[in-house]
Amino acid sequence: MKILVTVKRVTDYERKVKIKPDGSGFETEGMNFVPNPFDEIAVEEALRLTKEHGGDVVVVSIGPNDATQQIRQALAMGAQRGILVQAGELDSDAVARVLQKLVEKENPDLVLMGKQATDDDANQAGQLLAGYLGWPQATFASKTEGLESAEEKAQKPGVKVADGWASVAREADGGIETIKVQLPAVITTDLRLNHPRFASLPGIMKAKKKPIEEIPVASLGVDITPKVRVLKYEEPPARLAGVKVADVDELVNKLKNEAKVI
Amino acid sequence: MSNPLFSDRHVDFLLREVLDLPGLLALPAFVEHSEETCAMYMDACRKVARQVLLPSYGPVDAAAPGLEAGGQVRLHRDMHEAHRTLVELGVLTAARPEAVGGTGLPMLATAASHAYLMAGNLAAYALEGLTTGAARLIESFGDDDLRARFMRKMYDGEWTGTMALTEPQAGSSLSDVATKATPAADGTFRISGTKVFISGGAHDVAENIIHLTLARIEGAPAGIKGVSLFAVPAKREVNGKLVDNDVLCSSVFHKVGWRGLPSVQLSFGDRGECHGWLVGAPHQGIKYMFQMMNEARLMVGLNAVASASVAFHAAIAYAQDRPQGRPLTAKDPTTPQIPIIEHADVRRMLLRQKAIVEGGLALLLECARLTDLSEHHPDPAERKAAFLLLDLLTPIAKTFPAEYGFEANTLAIQIHGGYGYTSEYPVEAWWRDQKLNTIHEGTSGIQGLDLLGRKMVAEGGAGLRDLAGRVTATLAKASQAGLPATLTEPLSAALQAWLQASATLGAKGATGDVDGMLRHSADYMSLASVTVVGWMWLRQAVAATNATDRDLAQGVDAAARYWMATEATKAPALAARIASGEDSYAALDPAWL
Numbered sequence: 001m002k003i004l005v006t007v008k009r010v011t012d013y014e015r016k017v018k019i020k021p022d023g024s025g026f027e028t029e030g031m032n033f034v035p036n037p038f039d040e041i042a043v044e045e046a047l048r049l050t051k052e053h054g055g056d057v058v059v060v061s062i063g064p065n066d067a068t069q070q071i072r073q074a075l076a077m078g079a080q081r082g083i084l085v086q087a088g089e090l091d092s093d094a095v096a097r098v099l100q101k102l103v104e105k106e107n108p109d110l111v112l113m114g115k116q117a118t119d120d121d122a123n124q125a126g127q128l129l130a131g132y133l134g135w136p137q138a139t140f141a142s143k144t145e146g147l148e149s150a151e152e153k154a155q156k157p158g159v160k161v162a163d164g165w166a167s168v169a170r171e172a173d174g175g176i177e178t179i180k181v182q183l184p185a186v187i188t189t190d191l192r193l194n195h196p197r198f199a200s201l202p203g204i205m206k207a208k209k210k211p212i213e214e215i216p217v218a219s220l221g222v223d224i225t226p227k228v229r230v231l232k233y234e235e236p237p238a239r240l241a242g243v244k245v246a247d248v249d250e251l252v253n254k255l256k257n258e259a260k261v262i
Numbered sequence: 263m264s265n266p267l268f269s270d271r272h273v274d275f276l277l278r279e280v281l282d283l284p285g286l287l288a289l290p291a292f293v294e295h296s297e298e299t300c301a302m303y304m305d306a307c308r309k310v311a312r313q314v315l316l317p318s319y320g321p322v323d324a325a326a327p328g329l330e331a332g333g334q335v336r337l338h339r340d341m342h343e344a345h346r347t348l349v350e351l352g353v354l355t356a357a358r359p360e361a362v363g364g365t366g367l368p369m370l371a372t373a374a375s376h377a378y379l380m381a382g383n384l385a386a387y388a389l390e391g392l393t394t395g396a397a398r399l400i401e402s403f404g405d406d407d408l409r410a411r412f413m414r415k416m417y418d419g420e421w422t423g424t425m426a427l428t429e430p431q432a433g434s435s436l437s438d439v440a441t442k443a444t445p446a447a448d449g450t451f452r453i454s455g456t457k458v459f460i461s462g463g464a465h466d467v468a469e470n471i472i473h474l475t476l477a478r479i480e481g482a483p484a485g486i487k488g489v490s491l492f493a494v495p496a497k498r499e500v501n502g503k504l505v506d507n508d509v510l511c512s513s514v515f516h517k518v519g520w521r522g523l524p525s526v527q528l529s530f531g532d533r534g535e536c537h538g539w540l541v542g543a544p545h546q547g548i549k550y551m552f553q554m555m556n557e558a559r560l561m562v563g564l565n566a567v568a569s570a571s572v573a574f575h576a577a578i579a580y581a582q583d584r585p586q587g588r589p590l591t592a593k594d595p596t597t598p599q600i601p602i603i604e605h606a607d608v609r610r611m612l613l614r615q616k617a618i619v620e621g622g623l624a625l626l627l628e629c630a631r632l633t634d635l636s637e638h639h640p641d642p643a644e645r646k647a648a649f650l651l652l653d654l655l656t657p658i659a660k661t662f663p664a665e666y667g668f669e670a671n672t673l674a675i676q677i678h679g680g681y682g683y684t685s686e687y688p689v690e691a692w693w694r695d696q697k698l699n700t701i702h703e704g705t706s707g708i709q710g711l712d713l714l715g716r717k718m719v720a721e722g723g724a725g726l727r728d729l730a731g732r733v734t735a736t737l738a739k740a741s742q743a744g745l746p747a748t749l750t751e752p753l754s755a756a757l758q759a760w761l762q763a764s765a766t767l768g769a770k771g772a773t774g775d776v777d778g779m780l781r782h783s784a785d786y787m788s789l790a791s792v793t794v795v796g797w798m799w800l801r802q803a804v805a806a807t808n809a810t811d812r813d814l815a816q817g818v819d820a821a822a823r824y825w826m827a828t829e830a831t832k833a834p835a836l837a838a839r840i841a842s843g844e845d846s847y848a849a850l851d852p853a854w855l
Contacts, residue, residue, distance in 0.1 A: 014266060014312075030271055030811035034305065069298060076302060199306045201352030201365050204299055241598055 001055035001161070003046040004108040006099065007074050008036040009067040010119040023232040035070040037196075038114025041189045043074045044196035045141070045159055046112050053161060056080045058106060062087050062098055068212055075207035076199035082210065087217035087224070094224035096128035101220045103133060108184065110166065115140050115188040126188035136181035138168035140190040144176065150195040158193045265575050267311055267381035267568070271814050272620055273304075273374055279805040280624065281631050286368050291638035294360075300371040306351060307375035314347050315382030316572075322385055322522035323691045327465075333511040335464040335524050344386035345467045349419030353379065353390050354397075362401055362409075363417055373564060373630035377623065380568035384695060385522025389422055391561055392462050395554055396423025396474045400493060403542035403550050411539070412472050412493050422468045425558070426457045426475040426494070426528065427551065433459075434708055436548060437486040441477040441530065443538055453477055453494050453538040454531030456512075459702075463526040464496075464511035470504060471496040473528065475538065476547045483545070491547035492538035494530060508536035519694030556653070558703050559660040560629050566663035566699040567622040573674035573692040574615040580687075581608050581677050602677070611673040617799070617821040617829075618670040622663040624798035629659045647728055654717045654725035655794065657709040662791040664699035665706060671696045710783030713790060718764055719771065726764060733757050733797050740800055743807045752826040753800055756793040756833035763789055763837040781845040789836040796830040 011017050012032035019026050035043075046057045057079040061067040064086070071082035083106075085098055103111060116123035130137035143158045158169040167180045171190050181187075199207075217224060245251045255262045277283040277300075287295055318340035327335050348354075357372040358364025379387045397416035400408050415421045432438035441455025455477060457463075463473065473494045482488030497504040513527045530536045542550055581603035588600060602608045632655070635648035671693040675682035682689050700706045718726055733753065740750050763786060771779040799822040806818040 012270075014270065014308075030814065032270065032274075069301070072298065073302060073305070076306075198310055198347070198351060199302055200350050201303050201306070201356055201367070204302045204306070205294070205365060207302075208296075208299065 001050065001053050001109045002058065002107070003050060003055065003110045003112055004058050004060060004103060004106055005039070005042050005046045005074065005079065006111070006113045006125075007039040007043065007059050007061045007070050008114070008117045008119075009033050009061060009063045009070045010036045010117050013037070013118055019233045019235055023234055025233060033066070033070070035073050036114050036117045036119075038116060038118070038189055038191070040074075040077075040114075040196040041191065041193050042112040042114050043077055043079060044194045045157075045187075045189060046110075047078045047197070048154070048157065048194065049110075049159065049161060055109075058083065058108065060085070060099070060102055062090060062095055062217070064088070065214075068214075071212055072204075072207050073199050075210045075212075076203040077197055078203065080210065082212035084212055084214050085217050085220070086214060090217075090224055091226045091228040092122045092124035093128055093227045094222070095125045096132055097222045097224065098217060098220060099125070099129050100132040101222055103129070110161075110183055111135075111186045113186065113188045115190050126186050130186040133184075133186070136185045137187070138166065138170055138179055138181045138185065139188045140171040141168045141187050141193050142171045142176060142190045143192045143194075144169050153194050159187060264312070265316060265572060265579070267308075267316065267378050267575065268571050268623070269575075269620070270308070271811060272817075273377075273623070275805070275809065275811075275814055275818075276624055276627055276802075277370065277374055279809065280802055281370060281627055283368070283370055286370055286631060286634055289634075289638050290640060291634075292366070292368055295367060295371075300367065300375075303352075303356070303367065303371065304375045307353075307378050310347055310351055311378035311382035315344055315379060315386055318344055318386065319383040319522075320688060320691075322383060323688075324521075324685075326517070326521035327514065327524050329511065329514045329526075333464065335466065335511060335514060335526065337465045337467055337524070338522060341386055341389070341465075341522055342467050344383060345389060345419075348379065348386065348390050353387075354394050354419055355417050358394070358398070358401070358417065362413070369630040369633045370627060373560075374627055377564055377568050377571075377626075380565050381572040383522065384565055384569060385520055388520070388523050388565075389462050389465075389467065390419075392425065393419075393421075393423040395558055395561075396425060396472060398557075399474050399491065399550060399554055400541060402553065403491070403546075404493070408493060408539055408541060411499075412495070415470070416472060420468060421470040421472055421495075422462060422465070423472045423474060424460050424462050425551075425554075426460050426463070426473040428459045429456060430458050434705060436476065436489065436551075437484075439476050439478060439489050441475065443477040443479045443490065443492060443540075445479070446537075451477075451479070451492060451538045451540060452531060452534060453492060453536045454534070457528045457530070459515065459525050460528050461520075461523055461525045461702075463528050464514070464524060469497070473509065474541070475530070476551065477538065479544055486548045488545055489547040490544050491541040491550050493541055494536065494538040498537050508533050518697060519691070520698055521694075555703065556656050557633075559656055559709075560626065560633075562699050562703045563622070563629075563659040563661075563663045564626045566667040566696060567619060567626055569692045569696045569699070570615065570622065570663065570667035570670040570674075571619045573671050573689050574612075574619045576687070576689055576692075577615065577674040577677040578603075578612060581612060584679075586679075608677055611677055613820060613824050614828075615670045615673050616817070617795075617825045618663075618666045620802075620821060621795040621798050621825060622667065624802060625655070625659050625662065625795060628798065629655055650721060650725040651728050651732075653720060654713075654729060657704075657713040657717060658787070658790050658794050660703065661700070661706050661709040661787055662795060664696070666791070668693070668696050668700065706787070707784070710787040711780055714767060714783045714786045715771075715776075715780055718786075719768060723764070723768070726761070729794075730757060730761060733793075736797060736800050736804065739804050743804050745800075745803055745807070749800060749803055749822055749826055752830035752833075753793070753796040756789075756796055756830045759833040759837035760789050760793045763840045766837075766841050777848075778843075778845075781848045782840045785836050785840050789833050789840070792829045792833050792836075796825055799825045 012034045017026050059074040059079045059082045062085040113126045147153050160167045169176050169178045322338045355364035356367045397413045400413040443451040475492045475494045496509045498507040510529045511526045512529045515525045585599035586602045632648045632652035639645045674689045767779045802818045803822040806815040809815040
């Protein structure tokens with residue numbers, strides 16, 4: 001089976017992001033970029049599925065030329081080849097349209113994507129892609145209840161493929177629901193699905209020799225006009241210090257009149 | 263609480279801006295590598311260190327293994343998982359050449375990446391570090407048969423290795439090694455004797471352990487010249503099956519720190535059935551071991567930096583989080599308390615830790631760079647110069663982080679106050695770990711003797727002359743970059759003081775007063791340390807003048823100024839004491855104590 005996996009280049013969550021003084025974006029100087037953690041889970045799931053069923057994992061990223069580093073990381077984990085669509089900042093809709101083109105070209109049995117990227121937390125591209133393709137979707141793929149360790153999860157995977165269908169345990173309000181979707185389909189991954197493997201040094205050396213195809217976004221003939229405009233970036237307000245209340249009456253009073261939540 | 267282990271931006275700054283990793287990668291030996299491969303390996307090590315090793319550190323420290331029936335030692339479950347992960351990650355052969363199945367990564371990139379693993383869980387990393395060191399002895403001095411028999415499986419992570427040197431009566435004094443090796447008809451030897459403090463000497467994470475053992479062949483000359491090196495497996499292969507090789511773990515030491523890694527007493531050949539394989543030529547054991555010892559000493563130095571760094575970062579987080587007290591000028595007790603990082607003395611303790619940790623890291627990574635240059639520079643003269651300088655810096659790079667690092671770990675506890683003195687916070691555990699680093703792989707006393715008695719005088723003082731030239735060049739660069747005299751003058755004076763003390767003591771030695779010379783080795787080590795680390799800080803300050811990350815640049819500037827003002831200025835006083843010949847301790851009668 002052939003699986004297409006998306007990997008977005010995002011800012012390192014270990015580092016503090018600084019917003020430019022004019023609010024037009026964030027400072028990239030000294031910033032480290034990493035693969036979106038949700039996408040690493042998608043890569044891991046794709047590698048697990050192809051190990052079980054055979055086939056190839058193709059990794060796609062849309063972004064600047066430097067995003068080859070994030071593709072390389074997925075190749076170092078074990079994916080077979082990569083595609084970089086060279087583009088600037090796109091909104092979720094444009095991303096979905098670009099991916100639609102690639103899916104038509106690559107013809108995968110399954111598209112695996114992180115449910116969202118940790119930089120903008122939009123959580124839209126997977127759903128939009130399924131819509132444009134007219135494919136079924138299973139979002140927020142997760143683990144079966146009660147499984148914690150990597151070994152347990154590997155034994156009872158949240159995503160199972162058989163007879164042209166995928167059964168997916170997904171996070172829903174109040175618990176896990178399992179749905180079946182007919183392939184080809186789009187599946188987006190949540191945090192608890194698996195423990196992604198680390199890129200090993202031998203894997204990193206092998207990845208150097210794996211092909212990465214570079215495609216300028218303009219050559220795809222996709223309308224990427226933004227539907228979402230960014231007006232301004234700003235820091236969330238600083239958390240205020242807490243206060244101690246003398247008794248329950250004061251607490252109720254504050255909740256009612258200051259916080260206005262009851 | 264999450265802990266970054268090291269400051270990523272500082273490590274990246276050292277690699278790129280101070281130590282010129284890109285320049286190193288341009289050498290023909292590293293044609294297979296690029297900044298990208300180095301960065302990807304670094305990322306992988308950071309992740310493993312933070313996500314797998316650090317969470318395992320507390321549980322592993324709390325459950326030190328003991329001795330079970332039949333000499334069994336069972337390690338914590340997390341040590342098993344860490345071993346699997348580290349082997350898979352490729353740490354064992356990262357810096358080994360492709361010819362032996364390695365990846366040939368520059369030592370500079372390897373050391374910087376592995377520092378995170380040490381900071382995450384030093385016991386887990388040490389098991390791999392010891393294995394690489396032991397396998398390397400076989401790689402360097404063993405023949406093809408020994409490589410096939412032992413080295414291959416060690417580099418693959420199937421078996422682990424140890425260095426079995428110390429005996430109850432022979433610790434620092436290896437010339438007193440008494441373990442016996444008797445030639446057998448099959449070309450191997452029968453080993454008998456007792457070794458103590460063998461780290462990783464018994465465990466259950468791998469099916470076999472290869473002990474690189476110093477022993478004396480029957481009839482060998484007394485002293486250092488009669489000691490040979492043997493590979494002694496815990497289990498030997500007979501008809502394709504592993505059988506017991508008569509190596510018994512007779513006790514497990516209860517250690518203050520490094521509690522995840524058992525240090526044990528081993529009895530070889532109680533039944534006369536312990537087979538050992540001679541590595542290299544007879545009677546060359548100490549020479550072989552010394553070649554590896556320098557590398558092992560650098561590993562101890564890096565470990566000391568790592569144990570100080572993880573505690574430093576815990577202290578930063580705690581100081582920002584813990585409200586206590588009010589500004590000295592605040593009179594109103596109803597105002598909220600401020601985080602302790604607002605207090606000047608807490609900031610002083612943090613800056614001191616930063617100066618020690620990041621100055622120490624710069625020194626260890628400089629040594630890693632010199633290792634690469636001494637092995638791989640195409641010009642033989644450059645290789646030689648790098649080797650001599652590395653040789654001079656090694657005892658300092660082992661001792662400074664261990665001695666000053668212990669102080670840094672103490673300061674991390676101090677910042678945590680009463681809580682720091684409890685096991686509720688891990689700072690006390692890193693402090694316990696740190697203490698070993700002044701002791702193993704040559705005590706600080708041994709390092710002082712090595713620096714003054716061997717390294718300083720080697721090749722007519724060529725290493726020291728070269729170093730003086732390099733420090734002078736950095737001073738010139740600093741002036742060109744417009745750095746203030748407060749940064750350059752103390753280092754310039756420290757360098758002069760070091761050269762002067764070297765001349766004074768060198769003259770004593772040359773006139774036959776070796777005792778009189780070496781009595782000053784501790785002061786001499788301190789003098790060398792404050793100067794060399796001052797050099798590291800000035801190099802960083804020069805590089806930081808081009809840094810666009812303002813927080814990084816200001817942090818470097820603050821630590822450099824602190825170091826020059828408080829530590830580099832100690833150098834002239836140390837030199838004066840050495841010149842005065844003050845050595846009242848030498849004349850001490852034990853009865854006076």
